[in-house]
Amino acid sequence: MTTLTVAPDSPFGLHNLPYGVYSTPGSPPRVATRLGDSVIDLARLLHDEVFAQPTLNPFMAQGYDRWGAVRRQIPELVTGDVPDDAVHALGDVTLHLPIEVADYVDFYASEHHAANLGRLFRPDNPDPLTPNWKHLPVGYHGRASSIVVSGTDIVRPCGQRKGKDDPAPVFGPSTRLDIEAELGFVVGTGSAMGESIPVEEAERHLFGVVVFNDWSARDIQAWEYVPLGPNLGKSFASTISPWVVPMLALEDARVPTPAQDPQPLPYLSMQPPWGLDVELSVRWNGQEVSRPPYREVYWSPAQMLAHLTVNGAPSRTGDVFASGTISGPAKETRGAFIELTWGGAEPVTVGGEQRTFLEDGDEIVITASAPGPDGTRLGFGEARGRILPARSTPAHRADDTGGTG
Structure with a gap:
C-alpha cells in the first residue's frame, strides 16, 4: 500500500x-x-x-x-x-484526450475581445460590437474530430486567402497563424432533441472545465467568413488540457459576470449571472506574453448552454463548448495575437525577436488557475502545441509549379 x-x-x-x-x-x-x-x-x-x-x-x-x-x-x-x-x-x-468529444461549439463571449476585433475590422463604425452581441451569445459550430490533447503537434493549415491588394485569391500555407486562449466546458449529461436546458438547470449538466486553445488561421478565416462565418480557418485543430477540473471543485471561483446591459431576454436571464475567476497564462516559446482573465467574460457558461439548446438542438454527453477568446481591458490581457499585435501592426518581442503571428517551430503553452478553499489555488494543467510546417497538398503542389489552386 x-x-x-x-x-x-x-x-x-x-x-x-x-x-x-x-x-x-x-x-x-x-x-x-x-x-x-x-x-x-x-x-x-x-x-x-x-x-x-x-x-x-x-x-x-x-x-x-x-x-x-x-x-x-x-x-x-x-x-x-x-x-x-x-x-x-x-x-x-x-x-x-480525456473525453470522446461528441460535438463542439465555440462562442465569442468576451466583450473586450469582440470590441477589439470590431475596432480592427470596422474602424469607421462608432460601435465596435455587432448589433446582436449584447442580446445573445454569438457562436459558431466547430469540428469535434480536430480537438486534440495537449502535446499534440499542430500542422500549419493550407487554404485560400486573399489580401486586400491581391487581384485574386491564392492557395497556400496560412501566414497569419494565431491562437485563442479560452476555457472549454464539458457537457456531462445532455438534452433530447426538441428540448432545451434552462439557465437554472445548467449546473446539473456541466461536468467540468478544460483549458482550450482555438488555433486560428486569420488569413484563411478573413477570406471565407462572409457570409456564413468561420470554417477552414478554425477547423484544422483545437487543443485542450488533459485534466478536466470538475465544476464541483470551482465553487470558490464563482464571481458575477460583468454587468449585462441591456437585460437579456427571459431565457437568458439570471440573478445574477455567474462567471469564474480563472486566470490564464499564455507562453510563447517559453515567454509569458499575456494573462487573460476569464472573470471579464460577459456571458455566463449557463447562458451559453441555454442558448446552445434553446432552439431544441440536442446536446450529448461529451459535448464541448468554448468561451471564445478571453481578453481583458489591458493590452497584456489580450488572449489572441491578432489583438496583442493589433493585426500585426504592433509586434511583440519574443526571445529578442519582433513577432506578430506564429512561425514554424513555435510552441504555445496556455495554463490556468483558479481560487480554491482556504486560500488555495486550483490548477488546470496546460494546453501545449508546437507548430509544424505545412504539408504539401495537390492544390499546393499545383501552385508551386505555376498552376492555380
Whole structure:
C-alpha cells in the first residue's frame, strides 16, 4: 500500500482532484485523478469498472448526483492507504484526450475581445460590437474530430486567402497563424432533441472545465467568413488540457459576470449571472506574453448552454463548448495575437525577436488557475502545441509549379 503526500501549495491538492485518462506502456487507457504529481487509477481505487474505460463519457453519463457522490468518496480514499498498483508518477504515464468529444461549439463571449476585433475590422463604425452581441451569445459550430490533447503537434493549415491588394485569391500555407486562449466546458449529461436546458438547470449538466486553445488561421478565416462565418480557418485543430477540473471543485471561483446591459431576454436571464475567476497564462516559446482573465467574460457558461439548446438542438454527453477568446481591458490581457499585435501592426518581442503571428517551430503553452478553499489555488494543467510546417497538398503542389489552386 502507498501513502500519498502532497505539498500544501500544490495546484493539484485535495480541493481539486481533476479527472483525466492515462496509460502506461503495454496497458490500455483508463480514467484517473491527479493528486500532486501522482496519477491515481480510479477503477482500482473505487473498484468500479466504469473507470476502466478509455474515456470519461460513461462516468459523465451517470449524472450529477453520481458526480457528487464520487467526488465525496475520492478524498477519503486517497488520504488513506492506496493500493500500490493504483498509483503512478505523473512522468511515467501518457495522458490522453480525456473525453470522446461528441460535438463542439465555440462562442465569442468576451466583450473586450469582440470590441477589439470590431475596432480592427470596422474602424469607421462608432460601435465596435455587432448589433446582436449584447442580446445573445454569438457562436459558431466547430469540428469535434480536430480537438486534440495537449502535446499534440499542430500542422500549419493550407487554404485560400486573399489580401486586400491581391487581384485574386491564392492557395497556400496560412501566414497569419494565431491562437485563442479560452476555457472549454464539458457537457456531462445532455438534452433530447426538441428540448432545451434552462439557465437554472445548467449546473446539473456541466461536468467540468478544460483549458482550450482555438488555433486560428486569420488569413484563411478573413477570406471565407462572409457570409456564413468561420470554417477552414478554425477547423484544422483545437487543443485542450488533459485534466478536466470538475465544476464541483470551482465553487470558490464563482464571481458575477460583468454587468449585462441591456437585460437579456427571459431565457437568458439570471440573478445574477455567474462567471469564474480563472486566470490564464499564455507562453510563447517559453515567454509569458499575456494573462487573460476569464472573470471579464460577459456571458455566463449557463447562458451559453441555454442558448446552445434553446432552439431544441440536442446536446450529448461529451459535448464541448468554448468561451471564445478571453481578453481583458489591458493590452497584456489580450488572449489572441491578432489583438496583442493589433493585426500585426504592433509586434511583440519574443526571445529578442519582433513577432506578430506564429512561425514554424513555435510552441504555445496556455495554463490556468483558479481560487480554491482556504486560500488555495486550483490548477488546470496546460494546453501545449508546437507548430509544424505545412504539408504539401495537390492544390499546393499545383501552385508551386505555376498552376492555380
